[in-house]
Amino acid sequence: MQLIRVNMTDQSIHVEDMPSAYEGLGGRGLTSVMIDAEVPPRCDPLGPENKLILAPGLLSGTPLVNTGRISIGAKSPLTGGIKESNSGGKIATSLAKLGIAAVVVEGQAPAGALWRLVIDDQGKAALQQASDDKGARTYALCAKLLEQFGPKYTIACIGPAGELQLGSASIQTTDVDDRPCRAAARGGLGAVMGAKGLKAVVVATQGKASDTIADPEGFKEAAKAIAQGLQKNPFTGQVLPNLGTAGILGGVNAMGAFPSYNATKGVFDGWEKISGEALAERLQQRGGKTKHMGCSQCIIHCSNEYVDDKGKYVTSSLEYETLWSMGGMIGVDDLDAIARLDFLCDDIGLDTMNTGVALAVAMDAGHKPFGDGAAAIAMVEEVARGTDFGRILGSGPVAVGKHFNHHRVPAVKGQGIAAYDPRAMQGLGVTYATSTMGADHTAGNLLGLYMAGALDPLAAEGQADASRGAQVTMAALDCIGLCILAGGAVASSKGREAMLRLLGAKFGREMAPDALTEMGVRILKAEKNFNTRAGLSATDDRLPRFFHEEPLPPHNKTFLVSDDDLDKVYNFQ
Amino acid sequence: MIRVTVQLHGTLPRRVPAYDPERGLTISLAPGATVADLLDALGLTAEDTGVVALDGRVAQPADALSDGARVRIFQVAHGG
Ligand code: SF4
Numbered sequence: 100m101q102l103i104r105v106n107m108t109d110q111s112i113h114v115e116d117m118p119s120a121y122e123g124l125g126g127r128g129l130t131s132v133m134i135d136a137e138v139p140p141r142c143d144p145l146g147p148e149n150k151l152i153l154a155p156g157l158l159s160g161t162p163l164v165n166t167g168r169i170s171i172g173a174k175s176p177l178t179g180g181i182k183e184s185n186s187g188g189k190i191a192t193s194l195a196k197l198g199i200a201a202v203v204v205e206g207q208a209p210a211g212a213l214w215r216l217v218i219d220d221q222g223k224a225a226l227q228q229a230s231d232d233k234g235a236r237t238y239a240l241c242a243k244l245l246e247q248f249g250p251k252y253t254i255a256c257i258g259p260a261g262e263l264q265l266g267s268a269s270i271q272t273t274d275v276d277d278r279p280c281r282a283a284a285r286g287g288l289g290a291v292m293g294a295k296g297l298k299a300v301v302v303a304t305q306g307k308a309s310d311t312i313a314d315p316e317g318f319k320e321a322a323k324a325i326a327q328g329l330q331k332n333p334f335t336g337q338v339l340p341n342l343g344t345a346g347i348l349g350g351v352n353a354m355g356a357f358p359s360y361n362a363t364k365g366v367f368d369g370w371e372k373i374s375g376e377a378l379a380e381r382l383q384q385r386g387g388k389t390k391h392m393g394c395s396q397c398i399i400h401c402s403n404e405y406v407d408d409k410g411k412y413v414t415s416s417l418e419y420e421t422l423w424s425m426g427g428m429i430g431v432d433d434l435d436a437i438a439r440l441d442f443l444c445d446d447i448g449l450d451t452m453n454t455g456v457a458l459a460v461a462m463d464a465g466h467k468p469f470g471d472g473a474a475a476i477a478m479v480e481e482v483a484r485g486t487d488f489g490r491i492l493g494s495g496p497v498a499v500g501k502h503f504n505h506h507r508v509p510a511v512k513g514q515g516i517a518a519y520d521p522r523a524m525q526g527l528g529v530t531y532a533t534s535t536m537g538a539d540h541t542a543g544n545l546l547g548l549y550m551a552g553a554l555d556p557l558a559a560e561g562q563a564d565a566s567r568g569a570q571v572t573m574a575a576l577d578c579i580g581l582c583i584l585a586g587g588a589v590a591s592s593k594g595r596e597a598m599l600r601l602l603g604a605k606f607g608r609e610m611a612p613d614a615l616t617e618m619g620v621r622i623l624k625a626e627k628n629f630n631t632r633a634g635l636s637a638t639d640d641r642l643p644r645f646f647h648e649e650p651l652p653p654h655n656k657t658f659l660v661s662d663d664d665l666d667k668v669y670n671f672q
Numbered sequence: 673m674i675r676v677t678v679q680l681h682g683t684l685p686r687r688v689p690a691y692d693p694e695r696g697l698t699i700s701l702a703p704g705a706t707v708a709d710l711l712d713a714l715g716l717t718a719e720d721t722g723v724v725a726l727d728g729r730v731a732q733p734a735d736a737l738s739d740g741a742r743v744r745i746f747q748v749a750h751g752g
Pocket residue numbers: 165167187188391392393394397398399400401402582583584585
């Protein structure tokens with residue numbers, strides 16, 4: 100496998116074999132270990148010393164299902180720490196098929212210059228001038244580039260928000276149907292890409308240089324066990340293909356953990372209008388798609404296609420997190436408005452979650468009323484126009500809180516929370532507080548434990564240990580390139596065993612029983628090491644004060660886990 | 673006998689022929705019946721179900737049901 104190093108300062112490109120120090124790493128493992136080793140931790144995230152790394156998972160490009168996930172890493176301009184942002188689509192599988200373990204974007208193009216990186220079907224990379232694409236929104240950009248390069252290419256790109264180098268700027272990747280609707284949304288990595296002067300990465304999908312598998316038969320057999328497990332499991336086999344991630348909404352809301360009206364209520368009055376069930380019904384009536392394959396290699400098909408009342412495409416995929424951030428969090432119970440906001444964010448290149456939380460803070464501060472979908476749409480449009488307020492909004496909830504001098508800002512390390520309130524799901528609070536990524540539900544989500552009744556979500560006890568375990572497992576899955584939604588496949592001891600057999604068959608050696616834990620811990624340690632050297636400390640591993648002081652109805656709990664417990668989460672044996 | 677109204681969510685409605693999402697199901701149970709008894713009566717296992725919400729609160733399997741109670745049943749889900 101090879102690394103492609105692209106220097107934006109002088110537009111030179113170097114290809115090197117994977118250094119032995121990075122052997123056995125892919126995805127988040129590779130991005131995080133490489134950033135810890137190569138990026139000066141105190142550097143300006145928007146300066147030439149930062150590196151933007153795109154790495155497919157360790158098993159991306161293999162026959163294993165649900166491995167079409169890419170990790171994009173850099174020092175984050177939003178959190179000031181290390182960042183891995185995960186996306187789907189076709190790019191991970193495409194890079195892996197070209198034998199590329201990572202694309203490392205270094206240096207910085209002169210101000211105002213804009214380039215695109217093209218990697219052809221032989222894996223050869225070249226930079227091309229892209230000044231014509233300045234200011235382009237992602238849908239128009241991708242349509243134009245795919246017309247130019249043909250359908251056998253896939254794209255990762257930024258929109259106006261990335262070019263403006265805003266803290267909520269995403270990197271959008273094209274899905275299986277060539278729309279830029281999958282996002283490495285979190286942590287402002289679109290701003291890093293914009294600061295480098297890189298508008299798009301265009302990659303051939305038909306590579307034939309996949310890494311070898313030492314024992315293809317053994318691999319196939321273990322891969323089959325994982326696929327069968329996913330098909331048999333009621334969540335991945337039934338709920339996700341029929342309702343998408345939106346299927347979670349009713350349950351979380353019933354648990355009083357659906358942060359609504361800028362996290363002042365745990366139950367959203369209008370939840371039945373935006374639930375997975377309501378969404379599926381709407382799409383069935385209008386001829387949209389309730390089930391859609393968003394990413395290569397996927398057998399779950401959690402994606403959907405939202406259409407308007409004339410049956411015309413609006414957006415894909417309307418997900419649980421966006422139904423929350425652009426729905427309950429800002430008091431909007433109108434699916435059409437939420438779908439429009441989702442599309443706008445993808446098109447402008449914005450994290451729907453950070454932007455929704457930023458809107459919620461603005462509404463809570465009295466700038467616009469909660470529930471005003473039209474006002475939310477107008478505010479998001481301001482980001483693309485680059486107005487003063489648009490730039491503040493696009494910089495995320497902390498910037499908005501400062502602007503309005505408003506105290507209730509649900510963010511950790513600058514990053515907005517996700518659709519699980521830490522007062523009603525205390526372990527999610529532990530993950531938000533301690534994750535090296537800032538408030539990030541995907542870093543260690545305990546929803547499954549709570550719904551199965553294995554852990555009391557409202558009590559402080561047991562949350563720190565559960566969060567640590569989930570964070571370690573997630574880091575390993577992000578290294579492998581397995582979609583988080585397929586993570587249940589390795590939750591059982593049988594599933595874990597199958598995953599170890601897969602890794603063993605890939606590398607031709609037997610894996611130790613704790614190999615996945617070891618992998619996860621190695622990654623988290625590298626990330627923590629980077630963050631500490633970047634100047635982050637225990638005081639950054641805390642939730643905002645209001646979570647400790649303002650009880651959340653209906654359970655009327657505050658966040659109860661002690662600082663001592665939080666500080667122990669990253670004490671690995 | 674007590675009567676409880678049950679609303680099924682996720683893909684659970686598909687398991688009950690002619691389920692009407694507007695009206696839900698009305699189930700009769702013996703006095704003193706618990707949430708666990710109700711799940712039994714519906715033929716749902718721990719694998720199928722996650723949150724059982726009883727009159728807007730999250731219920732435990734041993735919680736007793738009262739006459740006229742409204743129950744919502746959701747499937748186990750993992751966050752993503
Ligand atoms: S389950 Fe959804 S997010 Fe995961 S790989 Fe499939 S389509 Fe992509």
